[in-house]
Amino acid sequence: MRRREFITIPAKSVGGLLIHALAGESIPLQAQDGNVQLPLRFFAEAEARVVMAACERIFPGDESGPGATDASVIVYIDRQLAGPYGHDRYRYTQGPWIESVPEHGYQGKASPRDIYRAGIPLLGSDFAEVSPEEQDARLLKIEDSAFFDLLRDHTLEGMFTDPLHGGNRQMAGWRLVGYPGPVMSYRDEIERYHGKPYRREPKSLEQIIGHDVAGWEDEPV
Numbered sequence: 001m002r003r004r005e006f007i008t009i010p011a012k013s014v015g016g017l018l019i020h021a022l023a024g025e026s027i028p029l030q031a032q033d034g035n036v037q038l039p040l041r042f043f044a045e046a047e048a049r050v051v052m053a054a055c056e057r058i059f060p061g062d063e064s065g066p067g068a069t070d071a072s073v074i075v076y077i078d079r080q081l082a083g084p085y086g087h088d089r090y091r092y093t094q095g096p097w098i099e100s101v102p103e104h105g106y107q108g109k110a111s112p113r114d115i116y117r118a119g120i121p122l123l124g125s126d127f128a129e130v131s132p133e134e135q136d137a138r139l140l141k142i143e144d145s146a147f148f149d150l151l152r153d154h155t156l157e158g159m160f161t162d163p164l165h166g167g168n169r170q171m172a173g174w175r176l177v178g179y180p181g182p183v184m185s186y187r188d189e190i191e192r193y194h195g196k197p198y199r200r201e202p203k204s205l206e207q208i209i210g211h212d213v214a215g216w217e218d219e220p221v
Contacts, residue, residue, distance in 0.1 A: 009036060
Protein backbone atom coordinates (compact mmCIF):
# COMPACT_ATOMS: atom_id res chain seq x y z
CA MET A 1 0.00 0.00 0.00
CA ARG A 2 1.45 3.36 -0.99
CA ARG A 3 1.53 6.39 1.26
CA ARG A 4 -1.67 8.45 1.25
CA GLU A 5 -1.31 11.55 -0.92
CA PHE A 6 -3.26 14.79 -1.05
CA ILE A 7 -3.95 17.60 -3.49
CA THR A 8 -3.92 21.19 -2.22
CA ILE A 9 -6.61 23.43 -3.69
CA PRO A 10 -7.93 26.93 -2.87
CA ALA A 11 -10.37 26.90 0.04
CA LYS A 12 -12.83 28.95 -2.01
CA SER A 13 -13.17 25.94 -4.32
CA VAL A 14 -14.78 23.86 -1.58
CA GLY A 15 -16.37 26.46 0.67
CA GLY A 16 -17.69 25.11 3.96
CA LEU A 17 -18.51 21.61 2.78
CA LEU A 18 -17.19 18.38 4.19
CA ILE A 19 -14.68 16.42 2.19
CA HIS A 20 -17.35 13.69 2.21
CA ALA A 21 -19.17 15.65 -0.48
CA LEU A 22 -16.07 15.58 -2.66
CA ALA A 23 -14.03 12.51 -1.80
CA GLY A 24 -16.55 10.19 -0.17
CA GLU A 25 -15.01 10.57 3.28
CA SER A 26 -16.44 12.30 6.35
CA ILE A 27 -13.39 14.45 7.14
CA PRO A 28 -13.95 18.12 8.08
CA LEU A 29 -12.11 20.55 5.88
CA GLN A 30 -9.02 22.10 7.43
CA ALA A 31 -8.12 25.37 5.76
CA GLN A 32 -4.71 26.97 6.24
CA ASP A 33 -3.41 29.99 4.37
CA GLY A 34 -6.48 29.94 2.15
CA ASN A 35 -5.91 26.33 1.01
CA VAL A 36 -7.27 22.89 1.90
CA GLN A 37 -5.92 19.39 1.34
CA LEU A 38 -8.12 16.71 -0.21
CA PRO A 39 -7.12 13.03 -0.01
CA LEU A 40 -6.33 11.33 -3.32
CA ARG A 41 -7.35 7.78 -4.19
CA PHE A 42 -5.45 7.21 -7.44
CA PHE A 43 -3.17 10.09 -8.36
CA ALA A 44 0.10 11.00 -6.73
CA GLU A 45 0.10 14.66 -5.71
CA ALA A 46 2.39 15.68 -8.58
CA GLU A 47 0.14 13.90 -11.10
CA ALA A 48 -2.96 15.54 -9.65
CA ARG A 49 -1.43 19.00 -10.00
CA VAL A 50 -0.72 18.40 -13.69
CA VAL A 51 -4.19 17.01 -14.37
CA MET A 52 -5.92 19.80 -12.44
CA ALA A 53 -4.03 22.46 -14.41
CA ALA A 54 -4.81 20.72 -17.71
CA CYS A 55 -8.51 20.49 -16.86
CA GLU A 56 -8.52 24.20 -16.03
CA ARG A 57 -7.12 25.02 -19.49
CA ILE A 58 -9.77 22.81 -21.13
CA PHE A 59 -12.56 24.42 -19.08
CA PRO A 60 -11.19 27.66 -17.61
CA GLY A 61 -12.98 29.85 -15.12
CA ASP A 62 -13.48 33.49 -16.07
CA GLU A 63 -15.88 36.38 -15.58
CA SER A 64 -18.70 34.32 -17.09
CA GLY A 65 -18.49 31.54 -14.55
CA PRO A 66 -16.48 28.86 -12.72
CA GLY A 67 -13.96 26.50 -14.29
CA ALA A 68 -12.73 22.98 -13.69
CA THR A 69 -10.78 23.85 -10.55
CA ASP A 70 -13.78 25.56 -8.94
CA ALA A 71 -15.98 22.57 -9.76
CA SER A 72 -13.48 20.07 -8.25
CA VAL A 73 -13.13 18.16 -11.51
CA ILE A 74 -9.85 16.68 -10.24
CA VAL A 75 -11.75 14.91 -7.45
CA TYR A 76 -14.21 13.43 -9.95
CA ILE A 77 -11.41 12.08 -12.15
CA ASP A 78 -9.41 10.73 -9.21
CA ARG A 79 -12.42 8.81 -7.87
CA GLN A 80 -13.33 7.40 -11.28
CA LEU A 81 -9.82 6.11 -11.94
CA ALA A 82 -9.60 4.55 -8.47
CA GLY A 83 -12.87 2.66 -8.94
CA PRO A 84 -14.20 -0.09 -11.22
CA TYR A 85 -14.23 2.16 -14.29
CA GLY A 86 -10.54 2.94 -13.94
CA HIS A 87 -9.77 -0.77 -13.77
CA ASP A 88 -11.89 -1.49 -16.89
CA ARG A 89 -14.19 -3.80 -14.97
CA TYR A 90 -17.15 -3.26 -17.31
CA ARG A 91 -15.37 -3.20 -20.66
CA TYR A 92 -14.47 -6.19 -22.81
CA THR A 93 -10.70 -6.33 -22.44
CA GLN A 94 -9.65 -9.26 -24.62
CA GLY A 95 -8.03 -8.85 -28.04
CA PRO A 96 -7.79 -8.28 -30.90
CA TRP A 97 -6.64 -4.69 -30.34
CA ILE A 98 -7.43 -2.67 -33.44
CA GLU A 99 -7.97 0.87 -34.67
CA SER A 100 -11.61 1.01 -35.71
CA VAL A 101 -14.16 3.60 -36.77
CA PRO A 102 -15.15 6.19 -34.14
CA GLU A 103 -18.63 4.67 -33.89
CA HIS A 104 -17.09 1.54 -32.33
CA GLY A 105 -15.55 3.51 -29.50
CA TYR A 106 -12.20 2.87 -27.89
CA GLN A 107 -10.72 -0.49 -28.93
CA GLY A 108 -7.30 -0.34 -27.26
CA LYS A 109 -5.75 -2.54 -24.61
CA ALA A 110 -4.87 0.15 -22.04
CA SER A 111 -7.29 0.83 -19.18
CA PRO A 112 -8.22 4.42 -18.25
CA ARG A 113 -5.66 4.22 -15.44
CA ASP A 114 -2.97 3.11 -17.90
CA ILE A 115 -3.86 5.91 -20.33
CA TYR A 116 -3.48 8.56 -17.64
CA ARG A 117 -0.23 7.16 -16.29
CA ALA A 118 1.26 7.13 -19.80
CA GLY A 119 -0.24 10.48 -20.81
CA ILE A 120 0.58 12.73 -17.84
CA PRO A 121 4.37 12.70 -18.53
CA LEU A 122 3.64 14.01 -22.05
CA LEU A 123 2.52 17.29 -20.50
CA GLY A 124 5.63 17.65 -18.37
CA SER A 125 6.07 17.61 -14.60
CA ASP A 126 6.15 21.44 -14.61
CA PHE A 127 2.87 21.81 -16.49
CA ALA A 128 1.09 23.51 -13.58
CA GLU A 129 3.86 26.11 -13.28
CA VAL A 130 4.28 27.24 -16.90
CA SER A 131 2.31 30.05 -18.54
CA PRO A 132 -1.22 29.47 -19.87
CA GLU A 133 0.12 29.94 -23.41
CA GLU A 134 2.70 27.21 -22.88
CA GLN A 135 0.07 24.95 -21.34
CA ASP A 136 -2.14 25.41 -24.40
CA ALA A 137 0.79 24.65 -26.70
CA ARG A 138 1.54 21.40 -24.88
CA LEU A 139 -2.11 20.36 -24.96
CA LEU A 140 -2.24 21.02 -28.70
CA LYS A 141 0.71 18.68 -29.22
CA ILE A 142 -1.23 15.76 -27.71
CA GLU A 143 -4.62 16.72 -29.11
CA ASP A 144 -4.85 13.54 -31.22
CA SER A 145 -3.91 11.17 -28.39
CA ALA A 146 -6.17 8.81 -26.44
CA PHE A 147 -5.06 10.60 -23.29
CA PHE A 148 -6.31 13.99 -24.47
CA ASP A 149 -9.61 12.49 -25.63
CA LEU A 150 -10.12 10.94 -22.20
CA LEU A 151 -8.98 14.04 -20.32
CA ARG A 152 -11.35 16.27 -22.26
CA ASP A 153 -14.28 13.89 -21.78
CA HIS A 154 -13.56 13.58 -18.06
CA THR A 155 -13.27 17.35 -17.67
CA LEU A 156 -16.74 17.84 -19.14
CA GLU A 157 -18.14 14.96 -17.10
CA GLY A 158 -16.66 16.43 -13.93
CA MET A 159 -18.18 19.82 -14.71
CA PHE A 160 -21.69 18.57 -15.37
CA THR A 161 -22.11 15.26 -13.54
CA ASP A 162 -24.28 14.94 -10.46
CA PRO A 163 -22.26 16.19 -7.44
CA LEU A 164 -22.48 12.77 -5.77
CA HIS A 165 -19.56 11.71 -8.00
CA GLY A 166 -17.23 14.39 -6.61
CA GLY A 167 -17.31 16.97 -9.41
CA ASN A 168 -19.73 19.79 -10.20
CA ARG A 169 -19.12 21.19 -6.71
CA GLN A 170 -22.17 23.04 -5.40
CA MET A 171 -23.67 22.39 -8.83
CA ALA A 172 -21.39 25.03 -10.35
CA GLY A 173 -21.63 23.49 -13.82
CA TRP A 174 -25.40 23.20 -13.69
CA ARG A 175 -25.77 26.82 -12.57
CA LEU A 176 -23.53 27.86 -15.45
CA VAL A 177 -25.87 26.37 -18.08
CA GLY A 178 -29.17 26.72 -16.22
CA TYR A 179 -29.78 22.99 -15.70
CA PRO A 180 -32.18 22.34 -12.79
CA GLY A 181 -30.95 18.84 -11.95
CA PRO A 182 -32.66 15.45 -12.39
CA VAL A 183 -36.25 16.69 -12.04
CA MET A 184 -38.60 13.72 -11.86
CA SER A 185 -41.62 15.58 -13.22
CA TYR A 186 -42.31 19.01 -14.68
CA ARG A 187 -46.09 18.76 -14.26
CA ASP A 188 -46.29 21.39 -11.50
CA GLU A 189 -44.03 23.79 -13.39
CA ILE A 190 -45.85 23.78 -16.75
CA GLU A 191 -48.58 26.25 -15.79
CA ARG A 192 -46.49 28.20 -13.27
CA TYR A 193 -43.80 29.05 -15.82
CA HIS A 194 -45.97 29.23 -18.95
CA GLY A 195 -44.50 31.97 -21.13
CA LYS A 196 -41.77 32.70 -18.58
CA PRO A 197 -38.10 31.70 -18.36
CA TYR A 198 -37.60 28.53 -16.32
CA ARG A 199 -34.93 29.46 -13.77
CA ARG A 200 -35.28 26.97 -10.94
CA GLU A 201 -32.53 26.58 -8.35
CA PRO A 202 -30.75 23.30 -9.22
CA LYS A 203 -31.02 20.28 -6.94
CA SER A 204 -28.80 17.20 -6.89
CA LEU A 205 -30.14 13.65 -6.95
CA GLU A 206 -29.50 13.27 -3.21
CA GLN A 207 -31.45 16.47 -2.48
CA ILE A 208 -34.37 15.30 -4.58
CA ILE A 209 -34.69 11.80 -3.13
CA GLY A 210 -33.74 12.83 0.40
CA HIS A 211 -30.89 10.44 1.21
CA ASP A 212 -27.29 9.67 0.33
CA VAL A 213 -26.55 7.82 -2.91
CA ALA A 214 -23.38 5.79 -3.50
CA GLY A 215 -21.68 6.39 -6.82
CA TRP A 216 -20.52 3.44 -8.89
CA GLU A 217 -16.95 4.57 -8.34
CA ASP A 218 -17.38 3.59 -4.67
CA GLU A 219 -18.12 -0.05 -5.52
CA PRO A 220 -15.40 -2.56 -4.54
CA VAL A 221 -12.78 -2.99 -7.26
